[in-house]
Amino acid sequence: MNRRTNTEWLSALRTSGQAQEEALEDLGVVIKSGLPYALSRWLSPSDPQFNTLVDETTQETLLRVLDQLDSFEGRSQFTTWVHKIAIRIALTELRRKRWRDSSLDEIMDDEDRPAPQHLMADSTISPEATTEQTDMVSHVQRIIQDELTEKQRKALVMLFIQGISMDDTARKLKTNRNALYKLIHDARLNLKRRLALEGLPIEDILASFQ
Amino acid sequence: MKFKELFTRARKLFKKDTELPPKAVEMLIQRLLITQDEELDCGEFFKLIDEYVEHDLRGEDAARLMPLVRHHIEMCRECHEEYDALMSILEGLAWQQIEG
Numbered sequence: 426m427n428r429r430t431n432t433e434w435l436s437a438l439r440t441s442g443q444a445q446e447e448a449l450e451d452l453g454v455v456i457k458s459g460l461p462y463a464l465s466r467w468l469s470p471s472d473p474q475f476n477t478l479v480d481e482t483t484q485e486t487l488l489r490v491l492d493q494l495d496s497f498e499g500r501s502q503f504t505t506w507v508h509k510i511a512i513r514i515a516l517t518e519l520r521r522k523r524w525r526d527s528s529l530d531e532i533m534d535d536e537d538r539p540a541p542q543h544l545m546a547d548s549t550i551s552p553e554a555t556t557e558q559t560d561m562v563s564h565v566q567r568i569i570q571d572e573l574t575e576k577q578r579k580a581l582v583m584l585f586i587q588g589i590s591m592d593d594t595a596r597k598l599k600t601n602r603n604a605l606y607k608l609i610h611d612a613r614l615n616l617k618r619r620l621a622l623e624g625l626p627i628e629d630i631l632a633s634f635q
Numbered sequence: 636m637k638f639k640e641l642f643t644r645a646r647k648l649f650k651k652d653t654e655l656p657p658k659a660v661e662m663l664i665q666r667l668l669i670t671q672d673e674e675l676d677c678g679e680f681f682k683l684i685d686e687y688v689e690h691d692l693r694g695e696d697a698a699r700l701m702p703l704v705r706h707h708i709e710m711c712r713e714c715h716e717e718y719d720a721l722m723s724i725l726e727g728l729a730w731q732q733i734e735g
Binding site: 458459460461462463464465466500501502505506508509512513516520562565566569570573575578579581582585586590591592602603604606607610612613614616617620627628630631634 | 652653654655656657658659660661662663664665666667668670672674676677678679681683684685686688689711712713716717720721723724725726727728731
């Protein structure tokens with residue numbers, strides 16, 4: 426396989442014909458040699474799905490690279506840029522499969538269905554908690570009800586309690602991962618501002634949960 | 636079908652707002668300790684992570700050079716996983732080259 430500089434990769438991929446075909450073939454080899462290092466903690470290499478995932482991810486990555494070639498700004502090695510695209514594709518697929526296999530989609534499609542009882546229980550407050558501590562927790566919960574929107578609270582339950590991935594939570598809330606991050610960031614900022622206004626130090630609140 | 640839709644709408648009118656269980660409240664409050672006014676979203680992070688990882692691998696202080704990227708790694712589980720995966724690939728390939 427030819428070793429190429431960033432400029433050589435770009436110029437070969439932008440041509441057509443044999444030079445592009447060779448570059449795509451070489452890039453496929455680069456992706457396939459890297460992916461097992463990223464995937465081995467998710468899927469055993471002996472798993473029958475492993476090779477399929479590597480092949481499908483490689484094909485999808487090559488298409489995406491060609492499509493997004495102009496967005497490469499040369500901030501890194503071209504191949505590092507390609508590996509990150511491959512990772513995004515492979516992990517998104519693995520997360521999607523993980524939830525589909527655990528039938529969580531079914532659970533989440535029924536929005537009235539409560540989360541498992543053990544997750545909803547007041548388990549973080551010990552039976553010996555003082556009245557002061559339980560009052561603090563209830564007070565913070567009231568502030569959250571005031572400051573956060575229904576959508577923000579729903580997102581937090583999915584992410585923190587049900588352990589649903591960002592991509593799946595975004596899909597369920599009919600948004601995208603970037604907007605979801607912004608939604609949660611806004612929630613944190615609003616809450617932080619309100620707690621500061623009320624003179625409630627975050628460390629003291631956390632101590633109430635101990 | 637129409638009756639079912641009407642029934643669903645009526646039920647939603649009386650439905651209680653989502654309330655965060657204490658565990659979620661605690662996790663949210665913990666994140667407030669490192670919440671910043673300026674943060675990268677996952678898309679902005681994705682644009683920069685290859686550059687960040689290469690700083691890291693060259694032994695440079697990537698966290699100091701690109702603090703917003705470091706912060707996002709701490710805030711976002713998925714992006715943290717993608718950062719780990721990219722590091723694994725580049726380290727694995729570097730070892731392969733040394734051994735090969």
